[in-house]
Amino acid sequence: MLELKGIQYRVDEADNQIDILRGIDLTIKPHRFVVITGPNGGGKTTLAKTIMGLATPTGGQILWNGTDITTLNIAERAKLGISYGFQQPPRFKGMKVRDILEIAAGNRNLSRNVCCQYLTQVGLCAADYVDREMDASLSGGEIKRIEIATILARSSGLMIFDEPEAGIDLWSFAKLTETFQTIHDQKQSTILVISHQERIINLADEIIVISGGRVARHGTKEEMMPYILGDTVMDCHRNSVACGCFRPAK
Amino acid sequence: MTKIDTRLLREVAELEGTPKGAFNIRKNGQLDSRASTANIEIVSKEDKPGIDIHVKPGTKQESIHIPVIITQSGWMELVYNDFFIGPDCDIVIVAGCGIHNAGDELTKHDGVHTFYVGENSKVQYVERHYGEGEGTGERIMNPQTVVHLAKGASIQLETTQLRGVDSTRRYTKVIVGEEAEAVITEKLLTHDRQVAESEMDILLEGAGATGRVISRSVAQDSSEQIFYPRVVGEQRCFGHVQCDAIIMDKAKVKAIPAITANHTDAQLVHEAAIGRIAGDQILKLMTLGLTEAEAEEEILNGFLR
Numbered sequence: 001m002l003e004l005k006g007i008q009y010r011v012d013e014a015d016n017q018i019d020i021l022r023g024i025d026l027t028i029k030p031h032r033f034v035v036i037t038g039p040n041g042g043g044k045t046t047l048a049k050t051i052m053g054l055a056t057p058t059g060g061q062i063l064w065n066g067t068d069i070t071t072l073n074i075a076e077r078a079k080l081g082i083s084y085g086f087q088q089p090p091r092f093k094g095m096k097v098r099d100i101l102e103i104a105a106g107n108r109n110l111s112r113n114v115c116c117q118y119l120t121q122v123g124l125c126a127a128d129y130v131d132r133e134m135d136a137s138l139s140g141g142e143i144k145r146i147e148i149a150t151i152l153a154r155s156s157g158l159m160i161f162d163e164p165e166a167g168i169d170l171w172s173f174a175k176l177t178e179t180f181q182t183i184h185d186q187k188q189s190t191i192l193v194i195s196h197q198e199r200i201i202n203l204a205d206e207i208i209v210i211s212g213g214r215v216a217r218h219g220t221k222e223e224m225m226p227y228i229l230g231d232t233v234m235d236c237h238r239n240s241v242a243c244g245c246f247r248p249a250k
Numbered sequence: 251m252t253k254i255d256t257r258l259l260r261e262v263a264e265l266e267g268t269p270k271g272a273f274n275i276r277k278n279g280q281l282d283s284r285a286s287t288a289n290i291e292i293v294s295k296e297d298k299p300g301i302d303i304h305v306k307p308g309t310k311q312e313s314i315h316i317p318v319i320i321t322q323s324g325w326m327e328l329v330y331n332d333f334f335i336g337p338d339c340d341i342v343i344v345a346g347c348g349i350h351n352a353g354d355e356l357t358k359h360d361g362v363h364t365f366y367v368g369e370n371s372k373v374q375y376v377e378r379h380y381g382e383g384e385g386t387g388e389r390i391m392n393p394q395t396v397v398h399l400a401k402g403a404s405i406q407l408e409t410t411q412l413r414g415v416d417s418t419r420r421y422t423k424v425i426v427g428e429e430a431e432a433v434i435t436e437k438l439l440t441h442d443r444q445v446a447e448s449e450m451d452i453l454l455e456g457a458g459a460t461g462r463v464i465s466r467s468v469a470q471d472s473s474e475q476i477f478y479p480r481v482v483g484e485q486r487c488f489g490h491v492q493c494d495a496i497i498m499d500k501a502k503v504k505a506i507p508a509i510t511a512n513h514t515d516a517q518l519v520h521e522a523a524i525g526r527i528a529g530d531q532i533l534k535l536m537t538l539g540l541t542e543a544e545a546e547e548e549i550l551n552g553f554l555r
Contacts, residue, residue: 075539
């Protein structure tokens with residue numbers, strides 16, 4: 001179970017302070033599929049980063065399965081079973097796709113077959129990619145799919161994905177939603193996805209809307225869908241609440 | 251052979267015991283052991299230190315190992331090795347030098363290698379430099395490699411120096427003939443107060459010649475590196491220079507690539523990049539459970555692979 005208690009994140013600017021997160025309280029039960037959505041700049045990515053340890057909250061407490069992880073570093077949290085898929089993953093000159101999958105799996109002798117399975121799950125033709133370098137020769141969509149494959153390889157208790165759909169083509173996206181559904185069906189991981197895509201939102205057990213650094217709404221998919229669709233300007237981005245036309249709860 | 255000798259041979263030539271095929275092992279300036287084969291003859295030079303290696307036309311799938319090891323502190327040498335490779339060959343040459351300096355005296359190996367590669371021959375040349383030893387004496391290696399590629403010939407020249415060499419000044423010159431190809435891969439890691447300089451001249455003299463230089467280096471601590479890769483296109487040809495360096499701590503790296511076209515159909519490209527390890531690379535690997543130090547090591551290992 002993931003518990004966030006009064007999470008705050010404040011940045012000091014030249015003359016003033018900006019509150020990115022203004023006291024987030026959330027409890028996410030085990031093996032739930034939770035989608036975090038809301039307008040750009042609302043604090044979604046910062047919130048996800050505080051859970052992984054990529055950002056240090058200026059206030060509040062984070063508990064994972066009852067353990068206070070607020071002061072643990074990234075690697076320590078990773079070892080406790082938390083993983084994070086970056087919105088814009090880095091490239092590595094010289095390092096191969098196989099290397100990153102092996103590091104992710106914590107096994108430097110991962111069989112080619114197992115590596116290929118992870119790649120297939122994200123819609124990549126495994127034989128073409130397993131020995132490719134993780135450098136600029138990979139397109140944005142390819143590097144993004146490999147990023148998601150690294151999370152699958154970790155088989156962690158809490159998987160956080162920051163906009164996994166960004167930069168992925170329609171065919172791979174269909175494969176990706178199928179993969180999320182499969183992981184969810186296995187009931188072994190809690191999945192936390194930042195997304196604006198209706199097809200991903202449709203997979204969710206719970207939906208959380210973050211806006212202005214606060215939880216604007218939190219409920220089951222059934223409770224939240226009418227609200228999300230109704231409060232989105234329909235002639236702007238039909239499947240998106242990220243365009244800035246979204247109106248938070250009054 | 252002592253344990254130190256065995257380790258040095260493993261580091262520079264990946265040898266466990268006597269190599270297969272032709273070989274020449276030189277230790278502290280003396281011939282340790284040598285073997286020629288039916289197709290490859292190794293003979294000592296009469297006028298100066300070094301060896302001549304003659305490879306018969308059409309020799310394929312054979313290897314030559316010519317490692318040099320130095321364990322005597324204060325030993326300094328200048329060695330000339332010449333390779334005469336006939337046409338239509340396909341061979342692998344493994345060279346390299348390992349110095350174990352247990353004393354306080356400067357120890358140095360300067361090697362001058364000259365290759366004459368015959369028409370349509372294919373050569374893979376692997377050279378590793380390695381230094382170790384608890385002494386305070388400097389370990390210095392200054393290799394010079396000159397390659398003449400005849401029509402349709404090719405060479406893959408892979409040089410590696412990871413740690414342990416206090417000072418190196420490397421010079422590589424390849425004269426690329428008609429439809430010939432040179433691919434030079436250089437890997438370098440310096441640390442402490444080490445100094446490394448690598449100068450290259452790739453002369454694309456024949457029509458259809460190709461030259462590629464891929465240099466990857468890591469400069470740590472207060473070490474210094476300088477690169478001067480130069481490519482000259484005299485005919486219709488293709489040349490590409492790619493220099494990538496990771497800079498750390500208080501190190502200094504200078505890369506000065508130069509491309510010169512003396513023909514309208516010479517297509518030459520150079521790229522050079524120097525930068526620190528990107529923060530997001532470290533963070534990504536930490537989210538996979540590595541500590542910061544482990545992440546850094548993985549990034550460097552991959553970069554220098």
